[in-house]
Amino acid sequence: MVIAALDTPLGPATAASDGDALTGFWFVGQKYYPRGVADWTRSPDAAPFAALREWLSAYFAGQGPACPFPLRPEGTAFQRAVWALLLTIPHGETTTYGRLAAELAARQGLPSMSAQAVGGAVGHNPISLLIPCHRVLGASGALTGYAGGIEKKEALLRLEGARF
Numbered sequence: 686m687v688i689a690a691l692d693t694p695l696g697p698a699t700a701a702s703d704g705d706a707l708t709g710f711w712f713v714g715q716k717y718y719p720r721g722v723a724d725w726t727r728s729p730d731a732a733p734f735a736a737l738r739e740w741l742s743a744y745f746a747g748q749g750p751a752c753p754f755p756l757r758p759e760g761t762a763f764q765r766a767v768w769a770l771l772l773t774i775p776h777g778e779t780t781t782y783g784r785l786a787a788e789l790a791a792r793q794g795l796p797s798m799s800a801q802a803v804g805g806a807v808g809h810n811p812i813s814l815l816i817p818c819h820r821v822l823g824a825s826g827a828l829t830g831y832a833g834g835i836e837k838k839e840a841l842l843r844l845e846g847a848r849f
Contacts, residue, residue: 687728691738694745695837701811702731706757709811710737716832717809744814747844749776758811766793767806774820777845781822782807800824808832814841822849 686708691698693712699722701709711718728734733754743750758768770785782800785807790798808830810818819841823829826849831838842849 686725687731688722688725689727689729689731689734689737691734691741693741695833695840700734700737701725702733703757704731705733706755707733707737707812707815708757708759710813710815711811712813712833712837715813715834717811719811740815745844749845752815756812756815758816760806760809760811763802764806764809767803768810768812768816771807771810771816771818771821774817776817777847779820779822779826779842779847779849781824781826783824785821804830820845820847 688701697713699711736754782804786798786800786803807818807821810816819838828835
């Protein structure tokens with residue numbers, strides 16, 4: 686695992702890669718920031734960090750760029766299923782934890798699923814921003830539960846022109 690420090694308009698971030706795919710993207714100091722990052726190998730030029738820098742530049746310029754490199758988040762099968770659903774939320778749109786739970790239940794042939802369990806998986810998303818957990822709102826449409834902080838969630842949604 687290699688990492689790179691990145692600057693964003695919302696503050697410093699850390700990206701991680703397995704050499705091929707992006708495995709992590711965290712705002713420095715966010716909730717669930719990985720332990721031991723200081724001991725990881727720094728390799729700012731490793732793939733896909735150059736492409737990530739270009740993606741971040743386009744994203745923060747207000748574009749909704751497609752991700753040009755593979756994402757490989759590590760987590761349980763349930764977490765990965767939730768994160769895959771997050772990738773279906775279009776740029777500039779939002780959904781709720783309850784809607785995600787209903788969609789995942791339907792995909793798995795279950796009568797229902799806990800929105801709180803889905804919320805836990807959303808909160809532990811290791812590739813913030815690119816796997817758009819910031820697009821998930823509370824049942825009433827309230828800004829809730831962003832590991833990077835509510836102020837970042839609001840800034841990202843405003844950047845995307847999302848209604849909330």
